[in-house]
Amino acid sequence: MFKILRKELLGPEMFLMEVFAPNVTRRVEPGQFIIVRVSETGERIPLSIGDFDRERQTVVIVFQRVGKTSYLLSTLNEGDSILDVVGPLGHPTEVDKFGTVVCVGGGIGIAPMYPIAKKLKREGNKVISIIGYRSKEHVFWEERLREASDELLLATNDGSYGKKGFVTDVLRELLEGGMKIDRVITIGPPVMMKAVADMTKPYSIKTIASLNSIMVCGLGMCGVCRVTVGGKTKFTCADGPDFDAHLVDFDEFMKRLSMYRDEEKLSFELWKKEVGV
Numbered sequence: 069m070f071k072i073l074r075k076e077l078l079g080p081e082m083f084l085m086e087v088f089a090p091n092v093t094r095r096v097e098p099g100q101f102i103i104v105r106v107s108e109t110g111e112r113i114p115l116s117i118g119d120f121d122r123e124r125q126t127v128v129i130v131f132q133r134v135g136k137t138s139y140l141l142s143t144l145n146e147g148d149s150i151l152d153v154v155g156p157l158g159h160p161t162e163v164d165k166f167g168t169v170v171c172v173g174g175g176i177g178i179a180p181m182y183p184i185a186k187k188l189k190r191e192g193n194k195v196i197s198i199i200g201y202r203s204k205e206h207v208f209w210e211e212r213l214r215e216a217s218d219e220l221l222l223a224t225n226d227g228s229y230g231k232k233g234f235v236t237d238v239l240r241e242l243l244e245g246g247m248k249i250d251r252v253i254t255i256g257p258p259v260m261m262k263a264v265a266d267m268t269k270p271y272s273i274k275t276i277a278s279l280n281s282i283m284v285c286g287l288g289m290c291g292v293c294r295v296t297v298g299g300k301t302k303f304t305c306a307d308g309p310d311f312d313a314h315l316v317d318f319d320e321f322m323k324r325l326s327m328y329r330d331e332e333k334l335s336f337e338l339w340k341k342e343v344g345v
């Protein structure tokens with residue numbers, strides 16, 4: 069059992085939990101993820117690591133309530149426990165002295181970007197973070213990202229805070245302004261990561277995307293998380309979650325993500341009826 073030490077509401081349908089998980093904090097590095105199971109009969113869902121504290125032996129997860137399991141998780145409170153926390157899973161994000169690195173994060177993807185940006189800066193890179201939200205009420209961790217970066221640029225889709233537009237509008241300005249960028253790392257909605265990859269390709273800037281495929285085992289055995297990268301089949305859990313964004317078949321990836329949409333919706337509706345929410 070993994071005790072929840074802190075719970076915060078970060079915005080509409082967005083929650084933070086700090087969980088006691090010594091099995092994870094012993095080895096975890098930025099870019100990795102965990103798989104949680106909330107109840108005995110529940111499904112296992114992957115969640116990125118937003119932060120970790122080796123001394124306190126805790127990990128921080130930031131999640132959006134989108135369906136049955138994330139809803140169930142959101143009903144747990146401080147003092148409650150999560151049944152299973154498996155991890156750390158996946159490969160850590162490659163961090164070296166690259167030069168100028170632009171971290172492009174969207175929505176919930178901004179949380180796992182934080183430890184990556186922090187590590188990149190510690191290694192001596194110039195870190196420029198571009199973070200984007202739907203609107204002002206969705207903004208979270210702005211100050212954390214500011215601390216972890218040399219420069220922070222913020223956009224909201226509706227212009228209610230920061231620059232009006234998408235993170236790609238901000239990235240375009242940097243690219244067209246002639247800034248020398250050595251690497252781009254992007255985490256967020258697949259459509260955003262695809263747009264980032266399309267934008268950096270003509271400039272030949274190495275771009276890494278962290279993929280959020282549907283997963284079951286998380287160990288490279290079931291094949292559910294498969295993606296096509298450079299024409300080859302890869303498993304996001306065992307080979308990723310980071311991949312060269314210029315080689316990812318994003319159209320296939322997005323199709324696979326929505327494969328079980330009807331079943332997910334039905335399962336959520338039946339569960340809501342059953343528990344009366």
Ligand SMILES: Cc1cc2nc3c(=O)[nH]c(=O)nc-3n(C[C@H](O)[C@H](O)[C@H](O)COP(=O)(O)OP(=O)(O)OC[C@H]3O[C@@H](n4cnc5c(N)ncnc54)[C@H](O)[C@@H]3O)c2cc1C
Pocket residue numbers: 101113114115116117130131132133134135136137138139176179180279280281282283309325326329332333336
């Ligand atoms: C490596 C990895 C890291 C992730 N990190 C986070 C995180 O830090 N925070 C977070 O909120 N979510 C994260 N996700 C997505 C998260 O796993 C899903 O939101 C969750 O599985 C949904 O479960 P559910 O039962 O609540 O909803 P479901 O009933 O399974 O799905 C409800 C809706 O969410 C969509 N959905 C389901 N799975 C995903 C997915 N993997 N990505 C995008 N949309 C999905 C479905 O299309 C559907 O419309 C991550 C996924 C992966 C693979």
Ligand code: FES
Pocket residue numbers: 282283284285286287288289290291292293294303304305306
């Ligand atoms: S989730 Fe099973 S192989 Fe990746």
